[in-house]
Amino acid sequence: MRTTLARVTVLGIVALAALTACSEREDSSGDASAKGFAKDALIGVALPSKTSENWVLAGDLFTDGLKEAGFKSDVQYAAATGTVADQQGQIQAMVTKGAKVIIIGAADGSQLSTQVEAAQAAGAKVIAYDRLIKNTKAVDYYIAYDNFKVGQLQGQALLDGMKSRKAEGPWTIELFAGSPDDNNSTVFFNGAMDVLKPKIDAGEVVVGSGQIEFKQVTTDGWKAENAQRRMDSLMTSTYSGSKTLNGVLSPNDTLARAILTSVKGTGKDLPIVTGQDSEVESVKSIMAGEQYSTINKDTRNLVKASIEMVKTLQAGEAPTVNDEKSYDNGQKVVPAYLLAPVIVTKANAAESYANDPTLSQLTK
Numbered sequence: 427m428r429t430t431l432a433r434v435t436v437l438g439i440v441a442l443a444a445l446t447a448c449s450e451r452e453d454s455s456g457d458a459s460a461k462g463f464a465k466d467a468l469i470g471v472a473l474p475s476k477t478s479e480n481w482v483l484a485g486d487l488f489t490d491g492l493k494e495a496g497f498k499s500d501v502q503y504a505a506a507t508g509t510v511a512d513q514q515g516q517i518q519a520m521v522t523k524g525a526k527v528i529i530i531g532a533a534d535g536s537q538l539s540t541q542v543e544a545a546q547a548a549g550a551k552v553i554a555y556d557r558l559i560k561n562t563k564a565v566d567y568y569i570a571y572d573n574f575k576v577g578q579l580q581g582q583a584l585l586d587g588m589k590s591r592k593a594e595g596p597w598t599i600e601l602f603a604g605s606p607d608d609n610n611s612t613v614f615f616n617g618a619m620d621v622l623k624p625k626i627d628a629g630e631v632v633v634g635s636g637q638i639e640f641k642q643v644t645t646d647g648w649k650a651e652n653a654q655r656r657m658d659s660l661m662t663s664t665y666s667g668s669k670t671l672n673g674v675l676s677p678n679d680t681l682a683r684a685i686l687t688s689v690k691g692t693g694k695d696l697p698i699v700t701g702q703d704s705e706v707e708s709v710k711s712i713m714a715g716e717q718y719s720t721i722n723k724d725t726r727n728l729v730k731a732s733i734e735m736v737k738t739l740q741a742g743e744a745p746t747v748n749d750e751k752s753y754d755n756g757q758k759v760v761p762a763y764l765l766a767p768v769i770v771t772k773a774n775a776a777e778s779y780a781n782d783p784t785l786s787q788l789t790k
């Protein structure tokens with residue numbers, strides 16, 4: 427019943443939840459709450475290393491929010507090096523301590539099957555947070571901003587930004603993707619290419635270096651220095667002469683700033699550069715007219731929605747999902763609850779961050 431419930435759409439949830447409540451009351455055990463767990467149960471949160479500000483924020487928000495909801499929590503980050511083994515050990519320890527739900531922002535989404543299978547075998551629910559966990563059936567839910575949409579918004583922003591500087595194409599660009607061990611990197615890239623590829627095929631947009639395949643443009647570990655190194659070498663190999671670089675697809679803010687630093691070092695005009703995460707330094711850069719765009723994926727809302735999911739599971743009910751087709755992890759299509767990302771440029775920054783006490787200060 428639980429599995430069936432997880433697969434229905436949002437609209438059907440309310441009706442079916444009521445139905446479940448009835449059948450649970452008629453259950454021979456006579457105890458509907460037996461299907462949930464204690465209100466002060468331990469909830470584990472395993473996050474990757476702090477490769478961007480959103481992870482730092484998420485950890486603090488989970489610690490406070492789970493406490494406020496009455497749960498015990500164990501919030502851990504993977505170390506900056508030895509990340510995978512570190513996170514595997516942390517999840518295993520959460521299982522041993524009897525966590526009832528384990529929320530995981532995967533360091534490497536394809537290397538956690540042993541740990542999440544152990545979690546499920548011990549009766550815990552597993553929620554993949556922000557990044558999908560791959561190649562295992564032992565993932566109950568996925569909660570994230572709509573990653574494909576993030577990519578589409580980035581692709582469109584790149585085109586819009588370039589057009590605002592030079593009305594007619596062709597425009598010359600370079601492509602960057604995130605770390606290949608993060609499932610999101612492919613989804614962001616595919617979303618962006620959904621918008622850019624038709625323009626490339628039509629000759630309106632030209633990838634100057636010719637490096638157009640995902641595997642040619644990834645950035646190991648989402649590390650700024652890796653993006654900067656690749657940009658430095660592109661500037662030397664492709665743009666040392668008179669060729670103009672109009673735009674760079676950057677998958678997040680940390681990499682966007684590294685790319686801008688690299689171009690600044692050459693003294694050439696700055697291209698349109700996209701981003702993601704609404705990091706403080708990037709919002710400043712956007713307001714200063716350097717980075718062109720970012721994405722607002724308010725971490726507060728994602729953590730809040732995750733804690734709501736935990737509360738629903740505690741009550742023995744089926745959490746709301748709104749996508750049951752997009753996130754095939756190789757073993758199952760993971761029922762997902764997706765939030766909508768928002769593109770931010772200088773033009774709508776004040777409006778986009780109006781509710782954010784830190785970022786609203788930067789857009790005045």
Ligand code: BGC
Nearest residue numbers: 477478557608610648678703
């Ligand atoms: C997240 C991005 C983040 C990146 C690097 C991705 O999985 O979705 O928001 O920029 O990881 O930390």
